[in-house]
Amino acid sequence: MSLRRGFVERSTKETKIKLELTLEGQGLFKGESGIGFFDHMLDSLVRHSGFDISLEAEGDLFVDDHHTVEDIGICLGKAFFQALGDKKGIARYASLALPMDESLVLCAVDISGRPGFYPELVFPTEKIGQFDCQLIEEFWRAFVQEARITLHLRQLAGKNSHHLAEAVFKGTGRILKEATRLVGEEIPSAKGVL
Template sequence: MERKATIERKTTETDVSITLNVDGKGKYSVETGVGFLNHMLELFSRHGSFDLTVNANGDTHIDAHHTAEDIGIVLGEAFVKALGDKRGIARYGFFLLPMDETLIECAVDFSGRTYLNFDAPIPAEKVGDFDTELVEEFFKAFADRAGINLHIIKRYGRNTHHIIEGIFKCVARAIKTAVKIESDQIPSTKGSLA
């Protein structure tokens, strides 16, 4: 069974379309109108081995908040649709990622229950014209819609770009582990991950 999904979301603030292939090769086409966010989603695709197409038009003349948040929402919904009942997945994923002077830790559980622990202070308020507080907003929206427990921890690090890049790579690697097929069972004694 192909684990693919296309999700669209249109509001007065954004118009977002995402196509996701969980079992891809890390191919991507990303256009969000926000250069730094493009870069982070490309990293996410490559390091997760997810094929990812993102097209987003948002009210970036105001700022990137709505665009980042709504992409997180749609990406989370794409994982839900692509994984279906989650039969056979490992469910849990963990990764520890070094990025020069930075070390990021990430753990994920595709439990169907939503929780984000974001313990990753970012030293600068901006990278280029991107507001760094939007990293947490993106992952909050993503975790909410994907129905996952997501823990992101910065063990240490000083460079803002390295910290954020490390986060996106680390989350992708943890998810890659969690969605890997390892059986034909639903990984829960309840018989459901919803």
């Protein structure tokens, strides 16, 4: 079986990004965004998905982290969509409730071909260190739009913003691993296309 891979280059006045994604990886994150906490979350995502991500990113961090985080989400979504190809044989659906200490997050995905992002997350603080908690939803919204998937993230419990963010990234990593798993040879849709 050949490895499912995607590669995206994106250059704007705000960011320059090169991102490579391998679905059949070893859970390795190489590179950096320039944003320490966000790199920690990306590392958590790949460790729990088993994907490999190689990232080169330059962004206007002197403005703030928003453009860099959102554009990495765009690039990761495009690479994910590319890597899946025609989606033949994938499991398509996955869900789980992931605990991280006192936090509990329900994560559910449908690799549907239709972008839909439905978060119900309330971060107790505005920031985690210097990182703006609003950017967590911005990242996932950008990813979902370009990956063309449906993603639900629902906070069931949580009083610590760091734990809540980790539960989101680890849980989503795990469901993406499960939903992209090859289980057959057909496209899992009555329409015959995803």
